[in-house]
Amino acid sequence: MDVMLIVDMQVGLLNGEPKHDLLGVIDRINRLAARVREQVGIVIFIQHCGGEGDDFEPNAPGWAFLPELVRDPADLVVQKQLNDPFAGAELQARLNRIAPDRLLVTGWATDLCVDATVRSAVSNHHNVVVVTDAHTLSDRPHHGYPAERAGKRLYNSALFTGPSGHIGIYRKLHLWNNENRFFEPGDRGVPVFGTPLGRIVIAICYDGWFPETYRLAAMQGADIVCVPTNWVPMPSQPDDRSAMAATLTMAAAHSNGMAIACANRIGTERGQLFIGQSLIVGGDGWPLAGPASRESEEVLYATIDLTRTRAQRTLNEFNHVMRDRRADVYDPMLGTGWPASDV
Numbered sequence: 001m002d003v004m005l006i007v008d009m010q011v012g013l014l015n016g017e018p019k020h021d022l023l024g025v026i027d028r029i030n031r032l033a034a035r036v037r038e039q040v041g042i043v044i045f046i047q048h049c050g051g052e053g054d055d056f057e058p059n060a061p062g063w064a065f066l067p068e069l070v071r072d073p074a075d076l077v078v079q080k081q082l083n084d085p086f087a088g089a090e091l092q093a094r095l096n097r098i099a100p101d102r103l104l105v106t107g108w109a110t111d112l113c114v115d116a117t118v119r120s121a122v123s124n125h126h127n128v129v130v131v132t133d134a135h136t137l138s139d140r141p142h143h144g145y146p147a148e149r150a151g152k153r154l155y156n157s158a159l160f161t162g163p164s165g166h167i168g169i170y171r172k173l174h175l176w177n178n179e180n181r182f183f184e185p186g187d188r189g190v191p192v193f194g195t196p197l198g199r200i201v202i203a204i205c206y207d208g209w210f211p212e213t214y215r216l217a218a219m220q221g222a223d224i225v226c227v228p229t230n231w232v233p234m235p236s237q238p239d240d241r242s243a244m245a246a247t248l249t250m251a252a253a254h255s256n257g258m259a260i261a262c263a264n265r266i267g268t269e270r271g272q273l274f275i276g277q278s279l280i281v282g283g284d285g286w287p288l289a290g291p292a293s294r295e296s297e298e299v300l301y302a303t304i305d306l307t308r309t310r311a312q313r314t315l316n317e318f319n320h321v322m323r324d325r326r327a328d329v330y331d332p333m334l335g336t337g338w339p340a341s342d343v
Contacts (some may be wrong), residue, residue: 002041003100004033007085007107007114007135008048009069012055012062017138019108023068025136029106030070032134042098043075046085046107046117051151083113083148084159086120087166095126102127106134112147116159123161147183156183158202158228160193168193170202174210190216198223198306205229208248208262211255212334218256218322219333223306225252227262231275243277246291254285257313257321259304266295283309 006029013019033043045065050056056063065071080089095103103126107114114135121128148157148169156172156179171186172179190213193200201217203225208214217225227249234244245262253260259282266276279290280302288302313321 001098001100002036002039002102002104003095003098004036004041004043004104005046005085005106005117006033006043006069007046007105007117008056008109009045009066009107010048010056010062011064011066012048012050012060013066013108015055015062019136019138021133022136025106025108025134026066026068028131028134030068032104032106032131033070033072033075036104037072037074042100043072044091044094045069045071045075045077046091046113047077047079048113049079049081050149054151082116082169084116084120084166085113086117086124087159087169092124092165095124100126102129104129104131106131108136110135110137112137112149119159120161120165123163124165153184154182155186156204157186158204160200160202162195167195170204172204172207173213174206176206190220192217192220192222198304201225203227205231208245208252211252214252214256214258214260216334218258222258223309224304225258225260227260229262229264231262231264231277233273233275242291243275246277246279246287249279250281250285250287253281253283255321257283257309259283259288259309261300261302264292266293266297280304283312 009029036043047065048056049058049063076094078085078089078091078094082088085091103121105114105118105121105128118128118130148155148171156175158170160167160170168191170191171188173186175183175185190201199222201222203213204227208227208229214225229245231243231245237244249260249262259280261280262278264276264278265274267274276294277291278298278300279292280288280300282288282304288304289300292298292300315321
């Protein structure tokens with residue numbers, strides 16, 4: 001049995017920039033939905049519920065589904081509050097009961113909610129089909145950045161999922177360049193997510209330029225920091241030297257005694273060069289894998305021994321990189337008031 005998801009095709013999307021081939025997309029969604037129903041499949045409409053004053057606020061005009069969509073009384077509706085309909089919503093529970101052979105994904109927006117839906121569906125082991133020309137997007141100046149919408153605010157966020165689904169969300173603290181025109185700075189601090197693999201923190205790109213990011217992670221007992229990133233050349237950086245970001249990453253891992261894994265991109269987009277050099281660094285500050293190529297795609301693998309990583313905070317008989325901090329001189333938690341772990 002096929003299940004077709006129609007994501008966020010609501011009146012509120014008519015606001016803002018024009019949507020690519022919207023009428024054509026609606027027509028293709030209607031025709032595919034009709035075929036799915038004919039073959040005894042199930043159509044599920046995903047309905048976004050925004051905050052107060054949002055275009056998609058429940059019961060506001062923009063909350064309704066587009067009137068051009070053909071709906072059937074047997075269709076289902078799942079409501080969500082985040083980009084990802086698997087996060088904090090009932091979608092996965094419904095799909096568990098249905099057990100579809102395929103999950104067909106359509107809707108709006110290709111680069112946000114449709115993308116988040118596809119990623120979580122795959123992580124939940126569904127056989128996903130992203131339907132060609134049955135999803136649309138706006139012309140976004142900030143396209144290419146993962147965005148989380150909260151009311152009328154956008155955050156450059158990373159979604160953390162595991163085999164059982166949603167684990168948490170990290171909002172980027174330090175905005176780079178034109179990000180400041182579109183996003184709000186993160187307001188959730190540096191959360192540590194407990195997993196069977198260890199205590200994991202997420203940072204994003206420019207966050208890595210600030211020692212405070214890594215120190216707050218370490219002080220809360222983090223074992224690994226995962227850094228999705230878009231590193232670009234730094235001013236005055238010699239061509240024959242490795243990325244400044246790699247040096248900062250190695251220093252942060254060494255001075256905090258925890259592993260850091262950075263995944264960068266390559267190539268050029270809209271005139272901006274991206275410099276690759278992804279790497280995985282151990283708690284002693286030395287690379288376990290990488291830096292990867294500057295020009296070619298690579299996948300890096302490394303074994304991270306958490307017991308050894310934690311032990312590497314002890315430098316010798318007298319020195320421990322965390323316990324030697326001078327709490328009488330500076331606040332170990334940098335004035336946040338957050339509780340510290342026993343490190």
